[in-house]
Amino acid sequence: MQVEECPQCGAPASPSDKQCRFCKSEFFVTSLSYVGSFDKGAIDKYINYYKGLTKAAPENGEAFFSLGLCYLQLKLFPLAQKNLEKAIELIPEYSDVYYYYALSLIKGRRVKIITSNEIKSIEQYLETAIQLDQNKAKYYYLSAIIKYDFYRMNGLIVPPPDADELIMEAKQKAQEPEEVQRLLDAVILRDEKFISSILG
Numbered sequence: 001m002q003v004e005e006c007p008q009c010g011a012p013a014s015p016s017d018k019q020c021r022f023c024k025s026e027f028f029v030t031s032l033s034y035v036g037s038f039d040k041g042a043i044d045k046y047i048n049y050y051k052g053l054t055k056a057a058p059e060n061g062e063a064f065f066s067l068g069l070c071y072l073q074l075k076l077f078p079l080a081q082k083n084l085e086k087a088i089e090l091i092p093e094y095s096d097v098y099y100y101y102a103l104s105l106i107k108g109r110r111v112k113i114i115t116s117n118e119i120k121s122i123e124q125y126l127e128t129a130i131q132l133d134q135n136k137a138k139y140y141y142l143s144a145i146i147k148y149d150f151y152r153m154n155g156l157i158v159p160p161p162d163a164d165e166l167i168m169e170a171k172q173k174a175q176e177p178e179e180v181q182r183l184l185d186a187v188i189l190r191d192e193k194f195i196s197s198i199l200g
Contacts, residue, residue, distance in 0.1 A: 007027065007045055007046050007048075007049030007050075008042060008045055008046070028062050028063070028065075028066045029046060029066040029069045029070060030065075030066070030069075030096070031069070031096070031176075031179060031182075032069060032072065032073060032100070032103075032179065032182040032183075032186070033176065033178035033179045033181075033182050035069050035070055035073045036073055036178075036182055036185075040074070043070050043073060043074060046066065046067075046070050047067060047070045047071070050063045050064075050066050050067035050070065051067065054067060054083075054086075059090060060090070061086070061087045061089075061090030061091035061094070061097075062087075062091065064083045064084070064086040064087040064090060065083070065084065065087035065091065065094070065096075065097055065100075067083045068080050068081075068082075068083035068084035068086075068087055068097075068100065068101075068104070069100060071083060072084075072100060072103065072104050072186075075108055077104055077107045077108070080100075080104040081101065081104045081105065084097060084100055084101040084104055085101065088101060093132065094132075095128075095129045095130075095132035095133035095136065095139075096129070096133075096136075098125045098126065098128045098129035098132070099125075099126065099129040099136075099138065099139055099142070101125050102122045102123075102125040102126045102129070102142065103142065103183070103186055103187075105118060105121060105122045105125070106122065106186065106187055108186060108187070108188070109187070109188060110149065110187070110188035110189070110190070111145055111146055111149040111150045111187055111188075111189075112149045112150055112153045112154060114150060119146060119150050122146065123143075123146060126139060126142055126143055126146075130143070134173075135173050135174050136173060136174055136176070137170040137171070137173040137174060137175050137176065137180065138170075138176060138179045138180055138183055139170075139173075140166045140167070140169050140170035140173060141166075141167070141170050141180055141183055141198055142183060143166050144163040144164075144166035144167045144170065144198070145163075145183075145187060145189065145198075147159075147161075147162055147163040147166060148163035148191075148194055149187075149189060149191075149194075163194075164197075167197055167198060170198075180198065180199070184198065184199075
């Protein structure tokens with residue numbers, strides 16, 4: 001499926017283009033750090049554009065993924081989950097889909113208060129992301145948050161590796177500071193020292 005025009009400014013696009021030659025917008029949103037730089041009006045333009053793409057080409061996993069990210073940024077969690085689930089079905093080898101789906105299951109809550117069944121599901125999707133790509137720090141940071149805030153803060157036995165080990169491992173991986181900030185914005189954490197250990 002080729003992009004024919006920019007979803008932001010409507011300028012014509014060449015088949016080989018990944019971003020608009022005029023306004024420099026990316027045609028497909030691939031991260032929260034990117035979509036987070038837009039206001040709601042700009043995100044709405046993307047949403048309308050991706051809705052059209054998914055109707056015209058229901059096999060376009062990239063469009064479902066981008067649509068899911070837009071809804072996740074707007075905290076419309078059921079819509080984010082629905083589109084990310086479809087993206088998992090269509091592009092199952094893409095690790096970020098599993099990570100963002102895990103994030104959508106948290107629904108902006110404090111991890112400590114999530115049920116154990118929900119945590120198991122979140123951890124399964126996160127583990128799949130790590131199995132597909134072991135080099136992204138954000139996966140390990142989210143895993144560390146779960147180990148710390150769900151297991152440790154609820155007085156449960158922490159399955160290895162623990163939060164500190166995961167943070168140390170994350171520091172050795174590909175860093176995306178803006179993505180880590182989006183992760184911290186997407187969950188509620190009360191411990192400033194723990195937050196500093198992620199950001200430090």
